[in-house]
Amino acid sequence: xxxxxxxxxxxxxxxxxxxxxxxxxxxxxxxxxxxxxxxxxxxxxxxxxxxxxxxxxxxxxxxxxxxxxxxxxxxxxxxxxxxxxxxxxxxxxxxxxxxxxxxxxxxxxxxxxxxxxxxxxxxxxxxxxxxxxxxxxxxxxxxxxxxxxxxxxxxxxxxxxxxxxxxxxxxxxxxxxxxxxxxxxxxxxxxxxxxxxxxxxxxxxxxxxxxxxxxxxxxxxxxxxxxxxxxxxxxxxxxxxxxxxxxxxxxxxxxxxxxxxxxxxxxxxxxxxxxxxxxxxxxxxxxxxxxxxxxxxxxxxxxxxxxxxxxxxxxxxxxxxxxxxxxxxxxxxxxxxxxxxxxxxxxxxxxxxxxxxxxxxxxxxxxxxxxxxxxxxxxxxxxxxxxxxxxxxxxxxxxxxxxxxxxx
Numbered sequence: 001x002x003x004x005x006x007x008x009x010x011x012x013x014x015x016x017x018x019x020x021x022x023x024x025x026x027x028x029x030x031x032x033x034x035x036x037x038x039x040x041x042x043x044x045x046x047x048x049x050x051x052x053x054x055x056x057x058x059x060x061x062x063x064x065x066x067x068x069x070x071x072x073x074x075x076x077x078x079x080x081x082x083x084x085x086x087x088x089x090x091x092x093x094x095x096x097x098x099x100x101x102x103x104x105x106x107x108x109x110x111x112x113x114x115x116x117x118x119x120x121x122x123x124x125x126x127x128x129x130x131x132x133x134x135x136x137x138x139x140x141x142x143x144x145x146x147x148x149x150x151x152x153x154x155x156x157x158x159x160x161x162x163x164x165x166x167x168x169x170x171x172x173x174x175x176x177x178x179x180x181x182x183x184x185x186x187x188x189x190x191x192x193x194x195x196x197x198x199x200x201x202x203x204x205x206x207x208x209x210x211x212x213x214x215x216x217x218x219x220x221x222x223x224x225x226x227x228x229x230x231x232x233x234x235x236x237x238x239x240x241x242x243x244x245x246x247x248x249x250x251x252x253x254x255x256x257x258x259x260x261x262x263x264x265x266x267x268x269x270x271x272x273x274x275x276x277x278x279x280x281x282x283x284x285x286x287x288x289x290x291x292x293x294x295x296x297x298x299x300x301x302x303x304x305x306x307x308x309x310x311x312x313x314x315x316x317x318x319x320x321x322x323x324x325x326x327x328x329x330x331x332x333x334x335x336x337x338x339x340x341x342x343x344x345x346x347x348x349x350x351x352x353x354x355x356x357x358x359x360x361x362x363x364x365x366x367x368x369x370x371x372x373x374x375x376x377x378x379x380x381x382x383x384x385x386x387x388x389x390x391x392x393x394x395x396x397x398x399x400x401x402x403x404x405x406x407x408x
Contacts, residue, residue: 030221030323031081033335035074035342037318040373041067042349046356048369056366065300065307066314068121068200071345072128072208073315079129079209080216083136088217097405098133102126104401108350113177115357119284122349123176124200128209131202135210140217147214150207151308155286155295158196158203158303162289165192169265172197173284199284204303211312221323231320237313245298245306254296261291337381344380344395352376 041063051060083089109122135143162168175198180190195202220226248254255276262275265288272278277299279288284301287294298306326332326339341348352372360368380395387393394402 028081029332029336029339030326031074031078031319032339032342033326034319034322035071035078035345036338036340036377037322037342038067038071038074039341039345039348039376041070043352043369043372043376046352047360047364047372049365065302066311068205069208069308069311070315070318072125072205073212073215073312074319075125075129076132076209076212077216077319078212079132079136080213081221085216086218086220088136095133099130100405101401102130104404105129105346108397110176110178112350112353113175115354118353118357119173119175119199120353121175121200124194124198124202124205127194127202128206131206132209132213135213140214143210143217144214147207147210150210151312152305154203154205154207155303155305155308158201158286159289159292159295161196161203162286165197167197167283168289170279170282170288172201172286173199173282175199197286201285201303204285204308207308208312208315212315215316215319219320224324224327227320227323229320231317231324234313234316234318234320238310238317239313241306241308241310241313242298245296245304245310248296252296254293257293258291261293265290338377340384341377341380344383344398346401347395347397348376348380350397 044060044063045065045067048060048063049057051057051064053061080088103126106123106126109120109124109126112118112120112122135146138146162172174193176190176193180186180193192198193201215230219230249258258276262269262279266275266279269275269278276297280297280299280302285303287297287302287304294302295304296306297304298310300307326335355372383395384393391403392399
């Protein structure tokens with residue numbers, strides 16, 4: 001995998017009131033722990049060594065392509081819990097508070113895009129949460145149906161609509177920027193990237209929010225059995241997504257069809273060691289629209305129905321496992337400092353993006369990854385200990401958002 005200039009930025013946590021002082025309710029501790037795991041996966045994808053399927057390299061393989069999806073799903077799950085979970089309630093601040101949070105997040109994202117070499121997610125993320133508001137009011141059955149439809153239809157619509165905006169064989173994977181608004185064509189491109197052809201387009205990533213919302217409305221996080229069922233079903237979905245894709249590509253004629261399509265539409269990749277991976281590396285967040293067999297893949301960042309299903313399964317399994325682990329008091333005590341990192345994911349995201357862009361240079365590797373992980377975990381833990389009895393305990397940016405929206 002290439003360095004930070006080509007790696008997509010994964011998603012951060014939802015701006016929901018999930019942060020707590022050092023001792024948190026265990027169900028929230030489990031969600032914060034899951035988010036912290038996604039933070040570490042984000043670091044692995046950005047500054048860790050290349051994903052190689054051997055030895056410790058399997059950790060990089062596990063993180064590759066999954067961190068953004070898991071973050072987004074956890075955010076939807078957190079949003080459902082913030083609205084009452086099994087017994088939903090309205091956001092005290094209403095749609096105005098949601099709009100303000102999303103506007104601030106989008107503005108921060110647009111400002112970060114001025115930093116060189118970093119693909120920022122925050123503007124996409126703001127769009128997800130603004131769109132999620134109506135779905136928080138749906139009944140669980142309807143919400144589950146919408147989530148299931150999104151997993152399939154989102155990637156299909158991306159495949160169909162992409163060519164209509166000039167992205168047929170390549171060119172996807174950009175990020176909206178302030179400079180887009182200087183011209184009418186740039187403004188169109190801004191929304192095109194935001195919805196269809198960007199690095200984290202709405203069509204292929206919003207389904208993770210819906211899956212997270214549905215799980216948060218269906219699973220009683222206070223009880224062990226529902227949590228374990230979510231973990232097992234999530235693992236089964238991950239295996240099914242990757243397994244069916246593997247069979248269709250390797251034994252159902254998919255690979256041969258793709259290689260023939262590459263020879264017609266991506267001739268430059270024919271002589272590469274793996275032509276399919278080489279073509280996918282040219283765009284992020286979607287597949288080319290040159291051959292429907294691309295939809296059979298489940299490669300990292302391809303955002304096909306199979307990868308979406310698999311990533312959603314991984315996200316559900318991670319949340320369930322973390323919720324179960326923190327039920328054991330000794331483990332909860334040990335893991336609490338790590339979970340604190342999950343409560344400040346927005347601040348961690350912004351600081352890490354700024355650091356990669358301005359201060360962190362040279363080849364990626366285990367040493368750089370260790371520095372990022374240790375600095376984030378220790379820094380967040382120290383911050384919370386220092387401000388535990390103040391309004392700043394939620395994290396610098398998180399506290400600012402809470403203060404801003406509390407007045408609405």
